[in-house]
Amino acid sequence: MMDPFQAHCEMEVTLAVISGKWKADIVRILSEGTPRRYGFFQKNLPEVTPKILTNQLRELENAGILTRAIYPEVPVRVEYQLTEAGTGLLPILEAMERWAQSYTKKFQ
Amino acid sequence: MMDPFQAHCEMEVTLAVISGKWKADIVRILSEGTPRRYGFFQKNLPEVTPKILTNQLRELENAGILTRAIYPEVPVRVEYQLTEAGTGLLPILEAMERWAQSYTKKFQ
DNA sequence: CTGAATCCAACGGGATACTG
DNA sequence: CAGTATCCCGTTGGATTCAG
Numbered sequence: 328m329m330d331p332f333q334a335h336c337e338m339e340v341t342l343a344v345i346s347g348k349w350k351a352d353i354v355r356i357l358s359e360g361t362p363r364r365y366g367f368f369q370k371n372l373p374e375v376t377p378k379i380l381t382n383q384l385r386e387l388e389n390a391g392i393l394t395r396a397i398y399p400e401v402p403v404r405v406e407y408q409l410t411e412a413g414t415g416l417l418p419i420l421e422a423m424e425r426w427a428q429s430y431t432k433k434f435q
Numbered sequence: 436m437m438d439p440f441q442a443h444c445e446m447e448v449t450l451a452v453i454s455g456k457w458k459a460d461i462v463r464i465l466s467e468g469t470p471r472r473y474g475f476f477q478k479n480l481p482e483v484t485p486k487i488l489t490n491q492l493r494e495l496e497n498a499g500i501l502t503r504a505i506y507p508e509v510p511v512r513v514e515y516q517l518t519e520a521g522t523g524l525l526p527i528l529e530a531m532e533r534w535a536q537s538y539t540k541k542f543q
Numbered sequence: 544c545t546g547a548a549t550c551c552a553a554c555g556g557g558a559t560a561c562t563g
Numbered sequence: 564c565a566g567t568a569t570c571c572c573g574t575t576g577g578a579t580t581c582a583g
Binding site for chain 1: 555556557558559563
Binding site: 335336337338339340341342344345346349351352355372391412415416418419420421422423424426427428429430431433434 | 443444445446447448449450452453454457459460463480499520523524526527528529530531532534535536537538539541542
């Protein structure tokens with residue numbers, strides 16, 4: 328992850344938090360509000376390998392974007408969901424989606 | 436630059452366009468609307484080397500975020516300014532700045 | 544003044560196999 | 564089920580020097 332503390336301006340903190348090949352996908356999956364399990368991400372993002380998936384989830388967790396809840400059942404259950412800070416990113420991601428749509432129209 | 440055409444969802448196109456160590460700074464500098472010259476970026480971003488500055492400017496130009504105008508005077512003058520697509524990014528960058536402010540308050 | 548050329552280091556991401 | 568452990572590779576960013 329790009330280091331937020333060497334950001335030259337504040338918006339780069341936000342960029343640092345969301346930059347990562349699968350982070351936007353993960354946040355999008357969690358945007359419904361339903362807690363999701365590790366296997367759910369694997370099914371919905373079949374191209375991401377376990378190591379990378381764990382890496383992206385941990386970085387988002389450390390950044391305070393999502394929580395990781397462990398239920399010590401057998402077999403173990405782990406659930407991820409967005410924090411308040413993570414939910415606050417959703418309007419930005421939606422704005423990015425709208426911008427990309429008009430951008431793609433113009434340039435293709 | 437991350438390849439926009441391998442994006443898994445549309446917002447990643449936007450992320451691909453703005454991801455780069457100095458791109459947000461460049462767009463922020465151009466956000467006033469005044470055309471700016473190469474040397475202006477060098478003065479205001481003293482840590483970026485010529486190669487990298489050129490690289491970031493070219494990628495933004497190729498993405499259609501800014502224009503590069505060459506005036507064949509002696510010495511040559513080159514001016515950069517935001518396109519309409521580039522201007523459309525400003526509300527998103529401002530939203531990212533606001534999010535980062537409340538985020539930094541919570542986590543520090 | 545506005546870059547280009549060369550060489551190099553660091554980091555993020557990935558393939559594959561294995562585990563509590 | 565939900566990850567770890569190794570090894571590997573491409574891309575990005577950077578230092579330095581040179582040029583139209």
